Amino acid sequence: MPDKQLFRKKFRTCKGREFQVTRCRIDGGSPGPTLTLIAGQHGAEHAGPVMLAQFIDEIASEDFCGTLNICPCANPLALEIDYEFYPEREDLAKLGDYYYARDRHGYCVFGMGRHQGPNYYNMNRLWQRQGDYGVAGEITDWLWAETMADADVIIDFHCLQAKKPLIYSASSRANAVARYFGIQAIFMVNPDPDDLDGGNLCYQNTANGNLAVFCVEFSAQHMLKEEEFPIARQGIRNVMKATGMMAGDVLLEQPVYLLDLKTMVELSTRAIGHIDFRFDEYDPVSEGDVVFEIRCLETLELLDRVTSPLTGVMGRRTYKSVSQPGEDVCWVTEANVVSATGTALEKLQ
Template identity: 25%
Template sequence: MAGNKSIASHHEVRRLPVSFDRDGSEISVAVHTIKGSRPGPTLSVFGPQHGDEWFTVRALYEVVRDLIGEDLAGTVNIVPVSNPPALRDGTRVTQVSADEPDMNRAWGGSNTWIANQLTSVLTSEVVAGSDVLVDLHLGPWGSAFGAVCHGNDFADDALNARSRQLCHAFGYPVVGALNVTGAFPGPRSLAGFAGATLGIPTVLVEIGGGGFSEEVTTAWISTIVRGVRNLAIAMGILDGEPVLPQRVLTYTTTRRVNPRIGGLLIPARSGRQLGDEVRAGELLGTVVCPQTYVERERLTSPCDGWLLYTAVSYLLRPGDWAFGVIDADGAHWSTHE
């Protein structure tokens, strides 16, 4: 996998044992560790906690390929699949019978559901020894997201500032400043737990999704690879100059435009891009009955702003991902920090 790069770093893949399922199969998590020849900080990157966000696995394959053989000052850990049971089942949640089925709402707990055990092992073996975390969340099949976010409501102002700095260093032109402990995704998400409990900043990456053209997919993957490299440069793990956008849209509020009624989603306009400007009341898509083609719901933008989530035509259930809009109220463009 190293290509033509000089071998200046050591690549190791290890499996972290977690538990055994009821059929006797082992539950474990693989971790790629790329250790440099010189001492330095540790960056840890986490793939899907939600099993339907499988596109992340492909993106991290390219991240590993990009970093192997580089002359690193420090260490990069990459967890391609944070939640193997959910990926196996293709589901967002880990264990439907559990009180805490969503892994990204189960960090820091003491229960023994599968999600709790996964977070416990990853905390002790990866998170606790890290200086910076990257948590990747991409759209499941048929939908795509386009933002990089950071926590903005930690009690430690220095942690808020560091989180914001790292988020901008990733180099994506859309940045969300979120109340991760007080609102979404909450204090027991990876970002909320790592920041509030361990004082470790997290960059939340939500770029791309499955079911789109190869050209678009390749561009999203390249953006993620470049973003991880930018972070490594900002941390002093890699030498070089980061690739940054000329201006950045920073937002605090988003509005989901997901259906209340299931059916076939028909986007109102083909070729709509993430980040496109939209107006309040603009039609984004229509949900029709897949049998009669009777229109059941019209999905319109609730405000002026920019497209944060988008979707292709696919069969969806109530609440599934369709569209999302960055509210222009409180959002602003600026030159890159």
């Protein structure tokens, strides 16, 4: 039976609030790779924490080799207030004026939105960053030293606002592992980040230079979509099988695409009306296919019909139901199939 241990460390904010972070280490029956799983860096992203807590209970009775390091709730205070970060030096009373709406997704009541300059309260900009960055920086330092510095693979669970889950990757090493997870789309992030984004966990590496890190994004913030949990738990097991931590084959139910964002084409309309999509996210599309139509809200007449300019896959779709002139409705892009269906995938060497 695997050996499960829980470790807790206490932290204190600059205003004296004490709390603790819990991590779990599960050693399998024999030596093998080290896989680290982390969630809850951002407080509006609750799916990963709940799913990983369930996974700990399940995997503790299963046979595997190697070591699992799991931290479901990396940022408890941010999770408690359902906010992206915990602004420990700010006036928390401002949160009383905050409400979330999809049409103002980037709004920050503290004036620290993603496009408003550096925000070092954001835990996922602090990995291996030198200096004093408050309690979030203390947590990342502790978790890196205890769970990541000797890891072979790290999977970082987040949530965004999308139709389907997706994966972000920053390296070919990560792609080679992420293709086993089973989520349809792997997006390559900017390979040359600025200083702030360079603190994202996806860009980190260990002393030996062989770490593979990728980010799994569930499809909804500020809520739980429990129907996505089995996909994630199976994805973790797929990675364990691929890396030799667990016996069994990896068989996928849907192909996995590596999206070439250099070929991305954004599609918009000049019409105001309801959007009628003809393809789901990451469905294959051919040049000339009708991707969406726009119908008038008053007369129901067809106002616009937009076709794909290329053969590839459907990308992200707007979360809005009604189009506005000039706004992007969706995009299409070329893509490479990196994992096919129908046969067991070859294991990593």
